[in-house]
Amino acid sequence: MNILYLHGLDSKLSPEKKAILEKYGKVHAPEVNYYTNPDAIKTYLNSCTGLDINVVMGSSMGGFAAYYVSNALVRPALLFNPALKKRSVPQNIPSEISYNNLKHIVIGQRDGVVAPADTLSFLSENFNPVTNIHVHLAPGLDHNIPVEFFEKEVKAFLERL
Numbered sequence: 399m400n401i402l403y404l405h406g407l408d409s410k411l412s413p414e415k416k417a418i419l420e421k422y423g424k425v426h427a428p429e430v431n432y433y434t435n436p437d438a439i440k441t442y443l444n445s446c447t448g449l450d451i452n453v454v455m456g457s458s459m460g461g462f463a464a465y466y467v468s469n470a471l472v473r474p475a476l477l478f479n480p481a482l483k484k485r486s487v488p489q490n491i492p493s494e495i496s497y498n499n500l501k502h503i504v505i506g507q508r509d510g511v512v513a514p515a516d517t518l519s520f521l522s523e524n525f526n527p528v529t530n531i532h533v534h535l536a537p538g539l540d541h542n543i544p545v546e547f548f549e550k551e552v553k554a555f556l557e558r559l
Contacts, residue, residue: 399423399452404442404460404467407432407487414545422556423452432459432487439466439492446471453559455552457543458512459485465501466492474500476555478543479509483516500530502555506539532558 401423403411411419411427419425428445430438442463454475456464461480468475470492480503503521505514514535521531539547 400449401425402442402446402449402451402454402464402467402471403427404454404456404464405429406456406458406460407481409457409460412545415548418545418549418552419455422552426451430463432489436488436490438489439463439470440490442467443470453556456480458541459487459489461503462489468501469496472496472499474555474559475502476552477501477503478548478551479504479506479512479541480517481512482520484513499528500532500558502532502534502551502558504534504536504539504543504551506541506543507535507537508540511541 399422401419403425405411416425426446426449428442430441432438435441451471451473454464454468454473457478459481461477462482462485464475464477465480465482505517507514
C-alpha cells in the first residue's frame with residue numbers, strides 16, 4: 399500500500415507517526431511551504447506522479463490539501479482537523495472537483511486552531527450524495543493529535559477499506 403501523508407502548516411510528519419504508517423505500507427510525505435506556494439494541491443499532485451497512491455492522509459492545512467488531492471486521485475482520505483473552510487494562508491482550490499468513496503474526518507472538539515463548527519459547516523455546505531463520509535467528533539481533542547490517538551484512527555480508517 400502507498401500512503402500519501404500531507405503535513406500541516408508549521409509541522410512535519412513525526413518519526414513516531416511515520417513508524418505507525420509504515421506498518422501498513424510505504425509512506426510518501428512530501429514537504430511543501432504553504433506560505434510561499436499557493437498551489438500546494440497542484441504541487442502535491444505533481445509529487446505523486448507515477449506512484450500508485452492507495453490512500454491520502456493529512457492534518458490541518460495538510461488535511462485541507464488531502465481533501466482535494468484525494469478527490470483528484472479518487473482515493474480514500476483520512477483527515478485530522480482539516481482546515482476546509484478557513485485558512486490563515488491563501489491556497490488555490492481546484493475548480494474541477496470529483497468525489498471519492500470514503501472520507502474519514504476526525505474533528506477535535508476543543509480545537510482552537512481550526513474551529514470544529516467551521517469544518518462541520520463546510521461539510522454541510524458541500525454535501526454530496528456519493529461520498530461516504532465518516533465524521534469522528536472527538537471530545538477533549540485539541541488541534542494536536544497524540545500518537546496513541548493517531549494510531550487508533552489510522553487503524554479504524556484502514557479497516558474500513
